[in-house]
Amino acid sequence: MLEGLTIGLSTAFSITNILMVIGGCLIGTFIGMLPGLGPMSIIAIMIPVAITLGDPSAALILLAGVYYGAIFGGSTSSILLNAPGVAGTVATSFDGYPMARAGKAGKALTIAAISSFMGGTIGAVLLMIFAPMLSTVALLFHSAEYFALMVVGLSAIAAFAGTGNVAKAMMMTLLGLMMATVGEGALFNMPRFTMGLMDLQSGFSFITLAMAMFALPEAIFLVMNPARSAQSGEGGGKITGLRITRDEARKIAPVIGRQSIQGFFIGVLPGAGATIASFLGYAVERNIASEEEQKEFGKGSIKGLAAPETANNAACTGSFVPLLTLGIPGSGTTAILLGALIALNVTPGPRLMIDSPHIFWAVIISMYIGNLVLLVLNLPLIPYIAKVLSVPRTYLIPFILFFTLMGSYIGQNNATELLILVGFGLCATVLRFADYPLAPLLIGFILGRMLEDNFSRSMQIYDGAVFILDRPMTLGLLVLAVLLVVVPSYRARRARARAAGVADGD
């Protein structure tokens, strides 16, 4: 590990990479603050830039910086405007916005920044401990286990979608998997489902799909509902009093400690990302707070602000664990990062630590630097960066749309891609109207190829589907996957039956 650390330090501390972290954090904060542009859209927009860099570690460092910056920027707009740019920072606005209304915007921002910093840093330490352990275990996996593990990941994403939405999330995952089979796969050397169209020969481009699933619907929503970009003019106001007292620091310290650990482990789970971590963190801290402190929650409690902020940053770090060690993304954002890595010829997985330790460790080190940059550089700059919130939407929205188009055009240099983008974007908007989750589709799409490859390899090695029975671990994982999907809806059904007064014999 020490050896790895030195490699990581020397890679991450090169001038280019430090510039990448700083640049990424600044860009992320800047764009993340804009209502409607979440980390997924921002990272998707930045991917062509990252790919052009050519150096995988620099690219990943840049994208990770953008990711942190975006979360931080999202908290800022939650606090100042009550307009969270990201689902993961919704819980931040519960107590952050009341604080800002009470004239303590500066203090709220400082607490958010310190909590994020601590959450991210403690998360990075935990990542450093757990990722190598997990990847040692993962090296024992064969393609059969990989296949099963991916199935578990995908069904966990469906299961975490919440009651009443499991089927919808699963539908989206399957749709993503189906879309991944379009085009000429490496495995069979024959085009599938291209309907004779040349443009589909190489399949759908994942950047186009990512833009169409996230950036475009969000922009359309902003156009349709101007209230979403609620510009009350407070954002451009003065932000003063960034200091917090020693007493306040003492109050939030235990919250930060608890939430960084809890958030990290929630982030590791596939499907449960920063959003769940932040809401759960908020709920847990409210429940264990003393009675008089409980009354403050929702009215500007510093504990209520520190909890979700710590948890969502720790969860972001945690979500890197399955990505870096197993090559399986657990969230939409890490799925996009995985897509970027594959485009750069790096395959994340247990061998990443062995084959390219400089990438692995540089990313971890850059997490520390990224968190430090956010605290030291961005916090003092916030009053100036917040000016971006006063850009009128008549300028903002055309630019968002233009960057969406550019992102997908630069990747492919093909104008047909833009038409595909608009078409899919429209479909995605309709899907969002009907409350279908879109992240599972993208995760399914990105995992599709790998899932099929591993499935085919095991089928070939074992000459048929007997590998499921021959390898107990595969069987166990597949059973787990089924349980994950079935049990929650079974329990919901039983609870309903009980509520309806029907005896069900237990």
Added chain:
Amino acid sequence: MALDRWIALIILGIALAYGYAAYFTMDQLLPPFMQRNPIWPSTFPKVLAVMAIVTSLVILLGLEKPSGEVATPDIDYRRLGDYKIGQAACLLGLMVAYALLLRPAGFLLSTAGFLTIGGMILGERKLWVLCPVAALATGVVWYLVEGVLGIFLRPLPFFLG
């Protein structure tokens, strides 16, 4: 029928067509030596098709009951008329026009036009501010993409070079 079930119906149609292709038409093209393989190009799609059909039926028939709490949607599709749907449709049309014009009209002209018309659709009337901003932004982006990233974008219309 609610929108989510209509969508499930459409997806069911897609899944059926996909399944038909996987089960009946794909294997005809398979060379004989590959037919001895335990895995065919159609194996995985077949599994997916069955699962997708089952899942879409679950949604379509409403087998999974929605949870009690009703989440407040960002946009209520039943009241689409209350939102600025015209603006959204115009912008989508503008994006299609941009896609079609990007090659023939060149990057500079189509982008500056896109940004200006986009702003006007959204209600910006101060053209003396909008036009220079759009032109400047176009120039900066073109310089960044062409000069810094090194990706070629034809700047001028086809008849100019």
